Amino acid sequence: MQKTLVLIKPDGVQRGLMGEIIGRFERVGLKITALKMVHPSHEDVDKHYALTEEWMRAVYEKAKAKYEANKEPFPFADHIAYGTEIKRGLVEFLKSAPIVAMVLEGEQAVPLVRKIVGSTEPAGAAPGTIRGDFAHDSYPFSNSQNRPLRNLIHASGTEEEAKQEMAVWFTDAELYKYEHVNDRVQYDPEWFLS
Numbered sequence: 283m284q285k286t287l288v289l290i291k292p293d294g295v296q297r298g299l300m301g302e303i304i305g306r307f308e309r310v311g312l313k314i315t316a317l318k319m320v321h322p323s324h325e326d327v328d329k330h331y332a333l334t335e336e337w338m339r340a341v342y343e344k345a346k347a348k349y350e351a352n353k354e355p356f357p358f359a360d361h362i363a364y365g366t367e368i369k370r371g372l373v374e375f376l377k378s379a380p381i382v383a384m385v386l387e388g389e390q391a392v393p394l395v396r397k398i399v400g401s402t403e404p405a406g407a408a409p410g411t412i413r414g415d416f417a418h419d420s421y422p423f424s425n426s427q428n429r430p431l432r433n434l435i436h437a438s439g440t441e442e443e444a445k446q447e448m449a450v451w452f453t454d455a456e457l458y459k460y461e462h463v464n465d466r467v468q469y470d471p472e473w474f475l476s
C-alpha cells in the first residue's frame with residue numbers, strides 16, 4: 283500500500299484548519315499511520331525541501347504560465363534567482379512556527395492526496411480541494427510581498443519523495459501499524475463474500 287507525507291504548514295495551523303484538513307484525508311478512506319506537531323529546525327526544513335535547479339525551473343515556468351494566462355508581464359528573468367528566493371522564503375516560513383506532519387496510507391495515496399490538496403496556487407485551485415476551499419493566495423500577490431504562497435499544505439509528489447520526506451520527520455518507531463476499518467471494507471476482496 284502506498285504511503286505519502288503531508289505537512290500542514292504554519293498558515294493551516296494558525297488558521298485553525300488542522301481538524302478540517304485531517305478530516306478530509308480520513309473521510310476519503312486514507313489511514314493515518316503517523317502524526318505529530320513539531321516546530322521545525324532550519325536543518326529539518328532544509329532537508330525536507332532539497333530543491334534542485336530542476337525544481338527552480340519548474341517553479342519559475344509554473345508561475346510564468348500563470349502570469350501569461352492573466353495577460354500580466356512576468357517580471358522575473360532568471361529561474362535560479364527566482365527559485366532561490368522562493369526556497370529561502372519557504373524555509374523561513376516553515377521554521378517560523380509549529381507545523382503538523384503526518385503519513386497517510388492507502389491505494390495510490392500519493393496522487394490521491396495531491397488531488398485532494400489541489401494545485402499550488404490557491405487562487406487557481408479547484409473548489410472542493412483543500413487549497414481551493416480554504417485559501418485564495420496568488421502568485422502576483424505573494425510575489426509582490428516577496429514571500430512564498432500561503433497554501434496550507436505540503437504533500438509528496440512521488441513515492442520516492444515520500445520515502446525521503448518521511449525519514450526527515452519520523453523515526454521508524456513513530457510509523458505505526460494497526461487495523462483500520464478500511465483495511466477490510468475498502469481493500470479486503472473477501473469482506474463482502476458470504
Ligand code: ADP
Binds near residue numbers: 430
Ligand atoms: P507544491 O507544494 O504544490 O508541490 P512546489 O513543490 O512547486 O509546489 O513548491 C513548493 C512550495 O513553494 C509551494 O507549495 C509554495 O508554498 C511555494 N511556491 C512555489 N512556487 C512559488 C511561486 N512562484 N511563488 C511563491 N511561492 C511559491
